[in-house]
Amino acid sequence: MLGNHKIACIFIINFNTLLYTVRKILLVLIFTVLFTACEEEKEALEFTNYSVEKSYEACNPEEGECTFISINYPVAEGENEAAKEINRAITNHIIEVVDYRDDKKIESIEGLADRFIENFETTASDFPEYQIPSEASVLGEISLRTEDLISFRFSSEIFTGGAHGYSSVSFLNFNPETGATYSHEELFTSEFKEFFEEKFREDQNIPQNEPINSNGLFFEDDKFVLPQNIGFSQNELVLHYNAYEISSYADGNIIYRFPYAEVEEFLKVGLQEIPVE
Structure with a gap:
């Protein structure tokens, strides 16, 4: 017991x-x-607009000839890794758009603005007879934000002399969880390229059995490729070839837009938009 x-x-x-x-x-x-x-x-991502503007000898662009640079774009707040990655990628992208030919390292938008004005000052000093004002403006905005995607659209206009300036549209698409930039392969199924090439050939009157450059386009190695810049808006997918990318400057930008209902079968990311409070 x-x-x-x-x-x-x-x-x-x-x-x-x-x-x-x-x-x-x-x-x-x-x-x-x-x-x-x-x-x-x-840690939810929040964005605020950020602007950097600088002009030569404090001139006013609205009052006539003036060398200036104006950059305006959303910045991710906070110190989490996703915010840092997004801000780093956007900074590098804007620097490349404005200063793509400069060999010296620029690490900030403020540094970019300083370099732009310094370059004009150097040119004006060395060649006073060619003192034509330089201009650069970049406007960035969030074109679509979902749980799986944040799509940024950048419109830029650059003039640093020559017969005409250069305007372009570019996109960056981010994974909001990690801040990483999506590649085309991460956004679309492999069938999407085939779908778009068929639509492109029909629009450009290029028979399916003819080389893609048969009507005078500039695709490298005569092989069709998706545009570098593909973005998302509230209602449609945008595919944007900038001037010079696959055709002459005179042809301008070549742009295609597809309602999401037409391309949703090729998408790997969800497009349920986050409500704006």
């Missing part, structure tokens, strides 16, 4: 220990879930 009583006590003690352990584990799990939820809410 005493032995059985001892066994029962041990069982009760072990059962209480087990119950205590289970309660501790449950509490840890509950607090972990609550903490993670709070962290996710706290």
